[in-house]
Amino acid sequence: MHGKTRPGTNRRGLNVGTAAIWAASAAAAALAAPGAYAQTPSPLGEWQYSAGIPLEKMYEPKIPTWETRVGAGMTFEPRYDGSSRYHILAGPSLDIRYKDIAFLSTGEGLGVNLLQGQNWRTSIAMVYDLGRRAHDDPQHLNGLGNINPAPEIKIAGEYVISKELPLTFRTAITRSLGGSNGWILDLGAYMPMPGSSESFFWFAGPSVTFADSTYMNSWFGVNAQQSAASGLRQYNASAGLKSAGFGITMIWFVNKHWFVTADGAIKRLLGSAANSPIIQTKTGGVTDISLNYQF
Numbered sequence: 001m002h003g004k005t006r007p008g009t010n011r012r013g014l015n016v017g018t019a020a021i022w023a024a025s026a027a028a029a030a031l032a033a034p035g036a037y038a039q040t041p042s043p044l045g046e047w048q049y050s051a052g053i054p055l056e057k058m059y060e061p062k063i064p065t066w067e068t069r070v071g072a073g074m075t076f077e078p079r080y081d082g083s084s085r086y087h088i089l090a091g092p093s094l095d096i097r098y099k100d101i102a103f104l105s106t107g108e109g110l111g112v113n114l115l116q117g118q119n120w121r122t123s124i125a126m127v128y129d130l131g132r133r134a135h136d137d138p139q140h141l142n143g144l145g146n147i148n149p150a151p152e153i154k155i156a157g158e159y160v161i162s163k164e165l166p167l168t169f170r171t172a173i174t175r176s177l178g179g180s181n182g183w184i185l186d187l188g189a190y191m192p193m194p195g196s197s198e199s200f201f202w203f204a205g206p207s208v209t210f211a212d213s214t215y216m217n218s219w220f221g222v223n224a225q226q227s228a229a230s231g232l233r234q235y236n237a238s239a240g241l242k243s244a245g246f247g248i249t250m251i252w253f254v255n256k257h258w259f260v261t262a263d264g265a266i267k268r269l270l271g272s273a274a275n276s277p278i279i280q281t282k283t284g285g286v287t288d289i290s291l292n293y294q295f
Contacts, residue, residue, distance in 0.1 A: 042077055043267035043286040045207030045247040046156075046186035047170040049107035052203065054158040055166055055192075058119055063100040070094055073261070073290025079136045081219055082269060082279025093290055109154060119160040127152045131179050132219070140280060143230030147218055150179030167191045168205075182215020190247075202250040213239040220276035237272040244268055262289045 057063065074090040095105045102112045103125075111125025131147040156172040168191060174184040190205025216237035217223075227234045245267035252260045266285045268274075274282045 043245060043247075043265045043284045044263060045188045045190075045205065045245055045265055046172045046209075047168070047188035047190045047205060047207060048247050048249050048263055048265065049105075050156070050158070050170065051190060051249045054119065054121055054160050054168055057100065058160060058163055058166075063097075065099055067097040067294070068095070069292050069294045071261075071290050071292030073288060073292075075263075075286060075288035077286040077288075078284045080132045080141075081284070082273070082276065082281065083137060083140070083284070084280035085137055093292065108156075111154070119162070120158060122155070122157045125154050125156070127154050127174070129176060129179055140278070141230075143228075143232075144222070144226050144278065148179050150176050150181075152176045152179075165191075176215070180215045180218035182218060183212040184215060184242075185210040190249075199253045200251070202248060204246070204248045206244065206246050208244045209242045210240060211242045213237065216240075216242065216272060220273045220278055222277060232277045235275075235277055237276060241271040242273050243270055257293055257295070259292050259294070260289065261292060263287070 071093045072091065073093060074088055076086055076088050079085045079087050093106045095103070095107065097103045097105075100113060100116070103123075104110050108123070109125035109127035111123050113121050113123045115122045128151050129149065131149045132141070133146050134141040134144060152174050154172055154174045156170065158168060158170045161167045167189060170186075170188045170190075172184075172186040174186070176182055176184075186207060186209050188205060188207035190203045193202050193204050196202060216239060220235070220237040222230070222232050222235040224234055226232070245265055247263065247265035250262045254260065264285070264287050266283065269279060269282045269284075273279070
């Protein structure tokens with residue numbers, strides 16, 4: 001968001017920029033088709049998958065019937081939560097929205113906005129988590145088995161304080177239907193940053209993640225069978241605070257239709273996740289870039 005007097009008030013930026021900001025952020029956050037819905041182990045903050053969406057309606061109430069963005073990009077991130085090994089994923093991104101009601105997005109999944117107002121919304125969506133495979137890192141994961149890919153249900157809520165203070169809060173509760181079979185709670189906040197212009201926007205903010213014991217033990221626990229097979233000590237991961245991080249999302253407009261997005265984030269594992277014998281590092285980061293086209 002940007003403007004000559006305050007973030008989001010410039011009319012040209014609203015017509016061209018604002019409508020693209022949230023789509024660009026979602027596309028940039030997800031990026032590659034292989035990693036698009038693998039949100040759980042990513043160092044990206046939950047808010048980075050939907051940055052700017054609730055801000056758009058505050059400054060541009062007339063939402064088009066259809067909004068479509070397509071693109072392609074790549075991301076550089078850890079192979080799994082706590083891994084010191086990184087890999088590159090590349091692929092398409094997609095964001096389609098219908099009347100501020102339904103959406104299909106590599107960032108937010110397939111869902112609908114259940115309830116909403118001028119400065120808030122709640123949504124429910126189906127997303128997908130790719131889990132963790134032992135062959136991702138045989139040296140450290142051998143004997144631990146796989147966390148199978150699984151669909152997830154996500155219920156999220158967002159709230160913007162005001163136009164004068166466009167600080168946005170986001171909460172997301174995710175339940176895995178298979179895979180880890182656990183619950184995850186993400187809390188985050190972000191706002192437009194100074195220095196934006198007619199062709200450049202950026203957001204920044206922190207996030208924290210909590211998880212139940214089922215999820216924590218799937219990703220960070222070592223049971224007796226796994227201990228015998230892997231040589232790692234037995235470890236029981238408890239429910240509670242999992243991680244905290246900080247992220248930045250940026251968008252550059254080439255022209256009315258084309259825009260480039262980039263994300264960066266850093267995350268620190270905390271609580272029982274940080275003490276797990278599975279992890280090699282408590283701190284992980286991610287960077288990505290994509291080229292997108294809005295119709």
